[in-house]
Amino acid sequence: MSALSLGSEVPWPPSVNDFYLPSVVDGAYPWLTKVTILIWVAAAALIVFFLVTYRNPQLVPTKKQWLAESIYGFVRNNIAKDMIGHDGVRFAPYLTTLFCFVLLTNLFGIIPGIQMSPNSHIAFPTILAVISYVLFNYVGIRQHGFAKYMKASLIPPAPWYILPLLVPIEFASTFLFRPFTLAVRLFANMFAGHMILLVFTLGGFVMLNSSAWLAPVSLVSWLMTVALTFLEALVVILQAYVFTVLTASYVQGALAEEH
Amino acid sequence: MAIGYLITGIAVWGFIGWLVDRWFDLGGVPIGIGAIVGAAGGVYLIARRLGA
Amino acid sequence: MFVFAAEGGEEHNPIIPIWQEIVIGTIAFAILCYVLMKFVFPRMEQTFKARVEAIEGGIKRAESAQAEANQLLEQYKAQLAEARTDAARIRDDARADAEGIRQDVLAKAREESDRIIAAGKEQLAAERQTIVRELRAEVGTIAVDLASKIVGESLADEARRKGTVERFLSDLESAGAR
Numbered sequence: 087m088s089a090l091s092l093g094s095e096v097p098w099p100p101s102v103n104d105f106y107l108p109s110v111v112d113g114a115y116p117w118l119t120k121v122t123i124l125i126w127v128a129a130a131a132l133i134v135f136f137l138v139t140y141r142n143p144q145l146v147p148t149k150k151q152w153l154a155e156s157i158y159g160f161v162r163n164n165i166a167k168d169m170i171g172h173d174g175v176r177f178a179p180y181l182t183t184l185f186c187f188v189l190l191t192n193l194f195g196i197i198p199g200i201q202m203s204p205n206s207h208i209a210f211p212t213i214l215a216v217i218s219y220v221l222f223n224y225v226g227i228r229q230h231g232f233a234k235y236m237k238a239s240l241i242p243p244a245p246w247y248i249l250p251l252l253v254p255i256e257f258a259s260t261f262l263f264r265p266f267t268l269a270v271r272l273f274a275n276m277f278a279g280h281m282i283l284l285v286f287t288l289g290g291f292v293m294l295n296s297s298a299w300l301a302p303v304s305l306v307s308w309l310m311t312v313a314l315t316f317l318e319a320l321v322v323i324l325q326a327y328v329f330t331v332l333t334a335s336y337v338q339g340a341l342a343e344e345h
Numbered sequence: 346m347a348i349g350y351l352i353t354g355i356a357v358w359g360f361i362g363w364l365v366d367r368w369f370d371l372g373g374v375p376i377g378i379g380a381i382v383g384a385a386g387g388v389y390l391i392a393r394r395l396g397a
Numbered sequence: 398m399f400v401f402a403a404e405g406g407e408e409h410n411p412i413i414p415i416w417q418e419i420v421i422g423t424i425a426f427a428i429l430c431y432v433l434m435k436f437v438f439p440r441m442e443q444t445f446k447a448r449v450e451a452i453e454g455g456i457k458r459a460e461s462a463q464a465e466a467n468q469l470l471e472q473y474k475a476q477l478a479e480a481r482t483d484a485a486r487i488r489d490d491a492r493a494d495a496e497g498i499r500q501d502v503l504a505k506a507r508e509e510s511d512r513i514i515a516a517g518k519e520q521l522a523a524e525r526q527t528i529v530r531e532l533r534a535e536v537g538t539i540a541v542d543l544a545s546k547i548v549g550e551s552l553a554d555e556a557r558r559k560g561t562v563e564r565f566l567s568d569l570e571s572a573g574a575r
Contacts, residue, residue, distance in 0.1 A: 102409055102410075102411050103409060105409070105411065106409045116415050116417045116418060117417050117421070121418065122417075122418060122421045125418075125421055125422055125425045125426075126421075126425055128425070128429075129425040129426065129428055129429040132429055132433065133428070133429060133432045133433070136432075136433055136437040137432070137436065137437065140437050140440060140441065143440055143441070143443075143444045144444075145444070145447060145448055145451055147444075154437075154441070155441060155444070155445075158438060158441050159445075175442075178438065179433065179434040179438035179439070180430065180434060182433070182438060183429060183430050183433045183434060183438075186433075187426060187429060204422075206411075207411075207414070207415065207418055208411060208412060208413070208414045209414035209415050209416075209418035209419045209422055210418065210422045212414050212419065213419055213422045213423050213426060214426070217426075242390055242393055242394060243393055243394075244389065244393060248386070248389065251358075251382060251385075251386045251389075252386050252389065252390055254357045254358070254361070255350065255353050255354045255357050255358070255383065255386050255387060255390060256390070258353050258356065258357045259349060259350060259353040263349070263353055263356075267349070270412075273411075277411060
């Protein structure tokens with residue numbers, strides 16, 4: 087981050103542009119930036135982790151195998167089965183992949199030395215939200231057929247004369263706002279989290295630079311950064327969980343007879 | 346989810362009200378009406394889908 | 398409009414995705430999904446299932462062993478009960494046999510004694526009969542002789558004499574039998 091240029095001009099106040107770091111290699115922007123590299127790292131790390139831990143599965147699991155299994159078991163039993171029901175096991179592999187990916191990319195936001203979550207670029211939450219959107223609509227249409235699915239999704243149990251009022255709300259809520267809120271919720275949390283950390287970190291440097299008397303205050307500012315990083319850890323896990331749970335809940339809604 | 350319906354209701358019918366306002370130039374009145382209607386619809390939906 | 402944004406310099410709208418990032422994210426996530434959903438999680442399901450089966454198999458095995466033990470126990474019990482009833486029956490049989498033998502012996506003895514008694518009686522009766530017959534003949538002769546001596550020749554007629562004596566004797570007999 088630019089804050090590392092100690093003593094020199096500290097970019098203040100932090101702006102949106104702080105999120106758009108330059109290309110690692112000249113002229114490769116934005117194909118090869120910190121966030122795209124982090125995306126590759128995340129995917130590779132997860133693949134390696136699961137392949138290594140599950141290369142030779144045993145009935146009585148080793149410690150590593152147990153770790154991998156408990157991640158999958160958590161999403162499978164506590165999200166897929168709880169939200170969707172027994173049928174949910176079908177979706178457990180995708181939901182677990184989703185959960186792990188979001189969690190790891192979120193964690194990049196608070197891991198020292200990386201401290202940049204790809205999910206603070208809306209492109210990545212958008213991809214995941216679109217997949218969730220396609221998934222739950224596909225599942226619903228396959229389960230009920232297009233007409234019946236649309237009817238179940240759009241027409242609430244209400245007298246006919248209120249329907250014109252309700253159908254647009256149902257349509258917007260199911261087909262427009264769902265993917266939007268899904269993507270924006272994750273993006274905004276990561277964006278705001280990074281922004282807050284930037285404010286306190288850079289703020290400390292700004293105060294230190296402006297006057298030596300403010301040094302203790304900048305120390306407080308940095309301590310705040312540390313504290314907020316722990317808060318971010320909570321947010322990071324919560325957001326990964328929420329994203330997965332909401333996806334599961336949408337799938338459940340699409341599968342159910344009536345919403 | 347519950348709040349979602351309320352906000353969606355207000356947003357959708359507020360938007361429709363805004364469109365009407367743009368066409369007929371009624372000084373923003375339809376936006377307010379739309380928002381209220383949408384809020385009512387949202388509350389109704391919450392009651393029907395999530396309540397009973 | 399930010400699609401070809403140059404290094405850093407321009408203002409970015411954070412709400413508008415950069416399409417290159419979408420491409421990269423999609424590819425990376427697709428690869429991740431492919432590998433994990435194809436090679437990892439199905440195997441985990443398999444392991445889970447195998448584990449459940451192993452546990453259930455263990456339970457089933459224990460149950461079958463238990464059932465077998467129970468069956469064996471039942472069998473032993475049945476055998477024991479059978480042996481017991483056999484013993485009782487043999488005892489009963491023996492008792493019955495002994496009784497039968499005793500009865501046989503008794504019956505034979507009684508028969509024997511009866512036979513001896515009957516033989517004695519018979520002999521007695523026969524002897525009596527013989528004596529009676531001899532007596533009868535003798536008494537007749539003596540009576541006739543006596544009567545002829547007394548009456549003389551008048552009763553010499555053979556036929557009439559025989560009939561009279563016979564009648565007299567049978568009268569005598571029937572009187573004696575009474």
